[in-house]
Amino acid sequence: MAQSVERWLYPTEHGLFCEPGGFYIDPHRPVDRAIITHGHGDHARSGHGAVLATPETIAIMKVRYGETCAGAFQSLALREPITMNGVEVSLAPAGHILGSAQIVMTWAGRRAVVSGDYKRASDPTCEAFELVPCDVFVTEATFGLPVFRHEVAANEVHKLFRSMAAEQSRTHLIGAYGLGKCQRMIRLIRDAGYDKPIYLHGAMVALTHLYQQLGIALGDVRPVAHEDPKAFVGGIVLCPPSAIGDRWSRRFNDPVSVFASGWMRIRGRARQRGVELPLVVSDHADWPELIATIQETSAGEIWVTHGREDALVYHLSTLGITARALKLVGRDDDEDA
Amino acid sequence: MRAFAALLDGLATTQSRNRKTALLGRYFRDASDPDRGWALAALTDGLPIRVSLRRMLAGLTSRFIDPVLYKMSRDYVGDTAETVALLWPDRANAGEGPSLDTVVQAMASGTTAERTEALGRILDSLDPSGRWAVLKLIGGAPRVGVSARLARTALAEAFDRDVNDIEDIWHALEAPYSDLFQWLEGRADKPDPGLRPVFRPVMLAHPIEDDDWPKLDAKDFSAEWKWDGIRVQISARGGEVRMFSRQGDDISIAFPEIRSAFAMQTCVADGELLVMRDGVIAPFNDLQQRLNRKTVTAKMLREYPAHVRLYDLLFVDDEDLRASSFDSRRARLEAWHVEHQPPLTDLSQLVAFESFDALHTVWSSARDDGIEGLMLKRRDSVYQAGRVKGQWFKWKRAALTLDCVMMYAQRGSGKRSSFYSDYTFGVWRDGSEGQRELVPVGKAYSGFTDDELKQLDRWIRANTTETFGPVRAVSPGLVLEVAFDALQKSARHKSGVAMRFPRIHRIRWDKPASEAETLETVMAMLGQSTAVPDQPASPPSTLI
Known part of the structure; x- marks a missing residue:
């Protein structure tokens, strides 16, 4: 007898809980058993008893929080089903960042997919999103408004190159989220034929090296520290978005401030941050991708987590799709997405 | 349209004044006529088209977006033009799009329904950045951090001219300014302002410094109060009256009472715009209620009555007084004012003094709210644009x-x-x-x-x-x-x-x-x- 999914998968104060499986998904507080969708700070936290995730996500967590950030780790390759207390669990690629996975759970004749963060656009640094038909699909809504239609990332890189050609005496300082976006930007820049060294803010070095160890070719990347300031002129430096306005950035003479983010679609956002060159590059699904993905899963019910869930829930209702907002605590608004 | 869209995009994201000037200059040099003239109009006095963009957009957006989603999007983005530009469906053939001139012509005539259809076709032919630029162009006030003065300064620099030469004739010109561009490119004579009231670039004062005093002789100077309002220039001719800020922005639209007060005059006069009730200057805050408005209500006119306190006369009838001395312009101002007595005006009275020491006593005892300090003007100073050294000084009341x-x-x-x-x-x-x-x-x-x-x-x-x-x-x-x-x-x-x-x-x-x-x-x-x-x-x- 099929049992309604909300009877066995529901939000608690620790996070989303799969009761028969006895595990949480991306809990924001320490728990005994957690399955982690991907390595971003608002999904992967330290202090859990046991963590199950893709090998890449575990490697990322160890770099960010240390080898002992969880009591035990169990790595699970993509598409390899296991059973946890009778719940069949497998991981499907989410296309968000390296190692990102959707959690597929089947129990009592029903299947639920918690997608974590995801995108459908191509990304040379991670496996592409794979659609898993299900009864309940749990989706993010970071860009859950119809004004969000991301640009083709490769075109945005050409925008960067045009600006570099026009401003040859200035350094292009690209603000980008340190895990995922940073490495994707480097790879996109390499794929577009740029082979000079790319310089990194100190906070980005360790994760970038990890990407390289895990087989993502990023070319000649060097830390900014100890480099002769002349080296940056006319070049590319990547840093966390917050560093652009910080004292750290004073070492560059009159840099062009660049920000690679889905938010850059909105001019006001770019102006607020004083961004001179906004690049619309996002690791989250835009509005058309959200709608298409939800429809393709043929799920009878959609649960919407963080972001602009009001608009998405409203729109799905006009399409005749049952949807509701799932209030999860501790989820960021992903200002740097 | 692509070059104009790139210009607006660049201006919107650049903080540096120099870089803005460079972007504008490059555009004015490279773009063709009449497009660059329409662009200049959009950044300064606005385009000569009167359309209700709001009404047209309401009709267009309801065809492809649910009103609830539109409202949520508008609330999030915070700007109608940008919201519509982002929501508009992308078409496969989007590209260069129409010229600015095509857009202006399409919006300049026809019924609202016809113009709405035309706008829809224009938006269909553009990418998001182009759509945003078109909506900013016809919506007026693009708000990309460029004042009208900065646009004219950039124009002057682009063609190695003095911005005051442009200011001199600006208000007699009309979009798309082809005569102006022809002159800037050396292909025609400077346009003749003819009979239109125009702005004459104003003369400004330097703050007086301690080491200025020993170099100055009291008998060379005339003193008057420095009022706590805003500097304006009133230019009246043939029944048309304009009031300009000291940057040359036309602010007369929100001051109909001042326009009527000068309707019978032919003159160009400088003075201080104040709010005055029963002969008492109201605090600056009251004046601010009247500034930066496109319209004015009867209530505002009643509650914040405007007044101009005059202190210089540049032209009277068609006589240019700017080459004569301050003393002689002042004499002409007084005689003119007695003769014509334009309502809602008075003269800024001169402050008599024997020596700078005596003047200092007067200066230090002035605590009246409407007074910011004293102005010292060299009696033989001719009227020159800008801040000319050693001619006029402002002596602000001690802080x-x-x-x-x-x-x-x-x-x-x-x-x-x-x-x-x-x-x-x-x-x-x-x-x-x-x-x-x-x-x-x-x-x-x-x-x-x-x-x-x-x-x-x-x-x-x-x-x-x-x-x-x-x-x-x-x-x-x-x-x-x-x-x-x-x-x-x-x-x-x-x-x-x-x-x-x-x-x-x-x-x-x-x-x-x-x-x-x-x-x-x-x-x-x-x-x-x-x-x-x-x-x-x-x-x-x-x-x-």
């Missing part, structure tokens, strides 16, 4: 100062980005639970050196208690001696007072925060400065 405590610091922009350079400060008052608390009285971002800025920045980072985006709250530990021109009652500020022109006078690293001023003292100062409305030196207000 008042208060010891305040820094409360918040905000990051600056441009050269100062990443430094905390804007400071909100407060004074002490008794809080609800018997404890003293700080209440903000003002915000300042000038008056310190680059070295001091670095020290302040360091102190702020070390004493931050909370961070809100670009703003940091700091612990109450640093006293700033703040100079300001006047105190005003303010309903907007929690403390009930606001400072006019506050700036950092000194940083009192030595002074304990607990010894800074109290709100009680500040309120007492406010009482004083309003309690003494008229000093002997104040001019009579009976000329009206």
Whole structure:
């Protein structure tokens, strides 16, 4: 007898809980058993008893929080089903960042997919999103408004190159989220034929090296520290978005401030941050991708987590799709997405 | 359209004035006529099209977007033109799109329904950036951080001309300014302003410095009060009257009473725009209620009556007086005013004095609210555009100062980005639970050196208690001696007072925060400065 999914998968104060499986998904507080969708700070936290995730996500967590950030780790390759207390669990690629996975759970004749963060656009640094038909699909809504239609990332890189050609005496300082976006930007820049060294803010070095160890070719990347300031002129430096306005950035003479983010679609956002060159590059699904993905899963019910869930829930209702907002605590608004 | 869209995009995201000027200059040189003229119009006086963009867009958007989703999007984006540009469906054939001229022509005629259809077709042919540019173009006031003056300055620099030569004729020109561009490119003579009232670039004063005095002779100078309003120029001819700010922006639309007051005149006169009730100058705040408006209500006209206090005459009938001396222009002004007596005007009275010492006594005793200080004008000064050395001086009334405590610091922009350079400060008052608390009285971002800025920045980072985006709250530990021109009652500020022109006078690293001023003292100062409305030196207000 099929049992309604909300009877066995529901939000608690620790996070989303799969009761028969006895595990949480991306809990924001320490728990005994957690399955982690991907390595971003608002999904992967330290202090859990046991963590199950893709090998890449575990490697990322160890770099960010240390080898002992969880009591035990169990790595699970993509598409390899296991059973946890009778719940069949497998991981499907989410296309968000390296190692990102959707959690597929089947129990009592029903299947639920918690997608974590995801995108459908191509990304040379991670496996592409794979659609898993299900009864309940749990989706993010970071860009859950119809004004969000991301640009083709490769075109945005050409925008960067045009600006570099026009401003040859200035350094292009690209603000980008340190895990995922940073490495994707480097790879996109390499794929577009740029082979000079790319310089990194100190906070980005360790994760970038990890990407390289895990087989993502990023070319000649060097830390900014100890480099002769002349080296940056006319070049590319990547840093966390917050560093652009910080004292750290004073070492560059009159840099062009660049920000690679889905938010850059909105001019006001770019102006607020004083961004001179906004690049619309996002690791989250835009509005058309959200709608298409939800429809393709043929799920009878959609649960919407963080972001602009009001608009998405409203729109799905006009399409005749049952949807509701799932209030999860501790989820960021992903200002740097 | 692509070049114009790139220009607007660049202007919107560039903070630097130099870079904006360069972007504008490149566009004005490279773009063709009449497109560049329409672009210039959009950035200055607006395009000569009257369409209700709001109504057209309401009709168009309802065809492809649910009204609830539209409203959610509009609320999030905060700008109608941008929301529509982003929501509009992308078409496969989007590209260069129509020229600016095509857009202007399509919007200039036809019924609302026809223009709405035309706009839809135009938006269909563009990418998001192009759509945004079109909507900004026809919506008026693109708000990309470019003033009309900056646009004209960039135009002058692009063609190696003096901006004053453009200002001289600007208000006689009409979009798309092909005669102007022909002259700038050396292909035609300078356009003739003819019979239209135009702006004449204004003459400005230098602040007087201590070492100026020994070089000056009292008998060479004429003195008059410096009023606390805004400098305007009134240009009237053939029944048409315009009032300009000192940057040459036409502000007459919101001042119909001043336009009628000069309707019978043919003149160009400089004066101070004030709000005046029963011969008494109202606080600057009252004048602000009338500024930056496109329309004016009968209620505003009644509650904030405008008045112009005149002090120079540049043209009378068609005679150009600018090459004559200040004394002789002044004589002409007085005679002209007696003869014509335009309503809602009076003359700024001269202040007689024997010596600079005597004048100093007058200056230091002036506490009238409407007075900012004194102006000294060389009697033989001819009227020249700009801030000409040694001719006119402004002698601002000694600033008042208060010891305040820094409360918040905000990051600056441009050269100062990443430094905390804007400071909100407060004074002490008794809080609800018997404890003293700080209440903000003002915000300042000038008056310190680059070295001091670095020290302040360091102190702020070390004493931050909370961070809100670009703003940091700091612990109450640093006293700033703040100079300001006047105190005003303010309903907007929690403390009930606001400072006019506050700036950092000194940083009192030595002074304990607990010894800074109290709100009680500040309120007492406010009482004083309003309690003494008229000093002997104040001019009579009976000329009206």
